[in-house]
Amino acid sequence: MITKRIIPCLDVKNGRVVKGVNFKGLQDVSSPVELGKYYSDCGADELVFYDITASFEERKLFTEILTEVASQVFIPLTVGGGINTLEDFDRVLKCGADKVSVNSGAIKNPELIKVASEKYGSQCVVLSCDIKRVNGEFMVFSKGGRENTGIEAISWIKKCVDLGAGEVVVNSIDTDGVKKGFDIELLDLVCKAVNVPVIASGGAGKIEDLIELFKKVPSIDAGLAESVFHFGEIEIKNLKEILKQNGIEMRL
Amino acid sequence: MIAIVDYGVGNLFSLSSSLKKIGAEVVVTGDKKIIESADKIILPGVGAFKDAMNKLTQTGLDKVVIDQAKKGKKILGICLGMQLLFERSYEFGLCQGLGLLKGEIVGMQGVLSKDLKIPHIGWNALKFKKESHLNKYIKEGDHVYFVHSFYASGCTDSLVSVAEYQIEVPATVECGNVCGCQFHPEKSGEVGLNILRAFCE
Numbered sequence: 001m002i003t004k005r006i007i008p009c010l011d012v013k014n015g016r017v018v019k020g021v022n023f024k025g026l027q028d029v030s031s032p033v034e035l036g037k038y039y040s041d042c043g044a045d046e047l048v049f050y051d052i053t054a055s056f057e058e059r060k061l062f063t064e065i066l067t068e069v070a071s072q073v074f075i076p077l078t079v080g081g082g083i084n085t086l087e088d089f090d091r092v093l094k095c096g097a098d099k100v101s102v103n104s105g106a107i108k109n110p111e112l113i114k115v116a117s118e119k120y121g122s123q124c125v126v127l128s129c130d131i132k133r134v135n136g137e138f139m140v141f142s143k144g145g146r147e148n149t150g151i152e153a154i155s156w157i158k159k160c161v162d163l164g165a166g167e168v169v170v171n172s173i174d175t176d177g178v179k180k181g182f183d184i185e186l187l188d189l190v191c192k193a194v195n196v197p198v199i200a201s202g203g204a205g206k207i208e209d210l211i212e213l214f215k216k217v218p219s220i221d222a223g224l225a226e227s228v229f230h231f232g233e234i235e236i237k238n239l240k241e242i243l244k245q246n247g248i249e250m251r252l
Numbered sequence: 253m254i255a256i257v258d259y260g261v262g263n264l265f266s267l268s269s270s271l272k273k274i275g276a277e278v279v280v281t282g283d284k285k286i287i288e289s290a291d292k293i294i295l296p297g298v299g300a301f302k303d304a305m306n307k308l309t310q311t312g313l314d315k316v317v318i319d320q321a322k323k324g325k326k327i328l329g330i331c332l333g334m335q336l337l338f339e340r341s342y343e344f345g346l347c348q349g350l351g352l353l354k355g356e357i358v359g360m361q362g363v364l365s366k367d368l369k370i371p372h373i374g375w376n377a378l379k380f381k382k383e384s385h386l387n388k389y390i391k392e393g394d395h396v397y398f399v400h401s402f403y404a405s406g407c408t409d410s411l412v413s414v415a416e417y418q419i420e421v422p423a424t425v426e427c428g429n430v431c432g433c434q435f436h437p438e439k440s441g442e443v444g445l446n447i448l449r450a451f452c453e
Contacts, residue, residue: 001416002374003395040441045375071269076397076439096265098439121299123371123399166371195369219367221374251375251395 003249004214005045005222006236007199008229010035012081013052015061017230030230036069039229042236044075045251048101048169048224051081052144063095070096080128084108089116093124101126101169104142107149110163117164122196127165129153131186132173138186145173153186154193161194168194169224171201179205179228182213187220197221204228207239214248254452255290257317257333258282259307262298267330270438274445276452284316292452293320297332301341301357301402304332305349314350321352326429328451331400334425334432343402352430355407364418371401376415376423376435384412384426385453386433389446396423396433396440396447403434 010017010032017030036047049069051062059082070077079092080101089100100120106113106127117125130145131138131153138153157168170190172183182203191198200213204225213223228234244250254271256264258280271278271294279286287293295317297304308314321327329337338349341357349357360370375395380387398415404422412424412431424447425432431451437444 002372002376002398005374067265070266072273074266074270074273074438074445075441093263094265096263096269098266123373167373197369197373221369251377 001249002221003045003251004220004243005199006043006210006240006243006250007046007048007222007224008035008039008044008236009048009050009201009224009226011050011052011226012062012065014058015065018052032065033068033072035230036073039236040073040075043240043252044236045222046076046078047073048078048080049097051079053082063091066092066095066097078126080126085112086115086119089120089124093120099124099126099167101128103128103130106160107140107142107151110160113160113163113165117166122164122166125165126167126169127157127160128169128171129157130171130173138189141173145171145176154189157190158193161196165196167197167199167221169199169201172203175203176201177227178203179209181205181209182223184212184216187213187217191217191219199224201225204234207234207242210239210243211246211248214243215246253277253279253290254292254294255287256280256294256296257287257313259304259311259313261304261307261332262296264296267294267296267438270445270448271452274449274452276448282311282313284312287313287316288320290325292326292328293317295327295329295333295336297330297336299332301332301335301343301349302345302347304336305347308336308350318350318352321350321430324429326451327352327431329430329432330438331434331436334434335402335404337425337430337432338404338407341402353404353407353410353425353427353432355404355410357402358405359402361401368418371399372403372417372421373399375440376417376421378413378415378423379420380413381411384424384431386412386424386426386431386447386450388450388453390443394443396435396437396443398423398435400434
């Protein structure tokens with residue numbers, strides 16, 4: 001059977017990997033190429049590179065770095081950040097990305113998912129969304145989690161999957177950066193709503209959090225995290241061995 | 253020299269990078285003469301069967317691949333490239349393939365139970381069905397990366413390995429000098445590189 005995936009995410013700015021707790025206070029961690037190779041060697045099942053730059057010049061630097069990563073790392077690569085048009089898809093796919101994740105670009109223009117999945121295939125289009133509880137309702141946030149879009153999250157995800165998104169990354173703002181475990185309630189709702197792979201993000205602090213994730217939400221496909229991997233709090237090889245011992249299907 | 257057939261389908265950057273990584277001399281080309289002069293040929297492909305087949309026919313590369321295969325040159329199809337090696341596909345209606353391998357391409361929809369996600373996407377373990385030089389540097393149970401919604405059916409003769417996804421999904425096929433992988437060896441880490449290494453030898 002298909003294994004559950006463990007995915008480190010690398011936020012890239014000015015050619016370096018950074019991680020912000022609750023999206024604020026960015027801190028330089030390491031080189032994307034070095035970290036990419038390191039993660040691939042220690043058993044990461046996939047890598048996500050998130051371009052958090054805005055200027056044209058920095059974006060050019062990002063694609064150069066992506067090309068370098070893709071020529072040395074031979075596991076699936078997903079790229080996100082600043083994806084607003086088909087040209088953006090084209091730009092990162094040419095650098096060796098396998099999947100492209102859209103977030104704000106889809107909120108501004110949901111049709112982007114449709115045209116991109118028709119052109120490149122659904123397997124290539126990943127919907128990423130930042131979700132937060134507001135008065136007991138799950139809402140989609142934009143601009144790195146700062147602005148409430150007023151869109152209800154579950155119906156949004158369903159709509160995007162209908163438009164052609166082949167995978168969904170669910171990032172809970174409530175649990176992100178807090179390191180007290182994933183947002184089980186939200187993830188369970190999303191998994192019940194769609195039949196494409198769902199990737200959990202936000203909240204991993206220790207190995208037990210990932211055991212809980214895969215046990216409590218059996219249909220979740222992957223767990224994604226950043227700082228706990230970058231700072232070595234969780235070592236991927238060790239994590240995957242322990243998950244396997246707990247009866248969770250893993251690639252070792 | 254290994255020729256990766258470029259017929260305008262998909263991104264060949266990772267594939268050519270992975271071959272360079274294992275020390276193979278590689279050319280990405282749509283040029284008939286270069287393909288004919290290559291020692292081995294790789295037929296890649298992503299997307300829909302019919303589109304890919306149309307592009308191969310329009311460029312005349314379908315005949316080149318068939319000719320070279322019949323002359324005994326080693327050919328490896330990857331993902332959709334593997335599917336094209338078969339007789340026909342039923343993706344978006346019937347479409348003839350290159351006919352180098354016996355069997356046909358059918359959809360998973362309606363075959364798998366509803367709780368299983370389609371496409372079959374992610375890392376799955378290989379189960380060996382027969383001996384092959386492609387398995388030389390890997391072992392049974394090794395994981396490779398799949399992304400597909402259609403699979404080869406009726407290909408028992410050429411079946412080298414399968415992956416369990418309720419049904420046994422053909423993973424590697426081989427018949428004489430013609431072989432193929434349904435998964436992406438260029439995205440399957442060290443195991444994938446070892447399969448490419450075995451093919452390139």
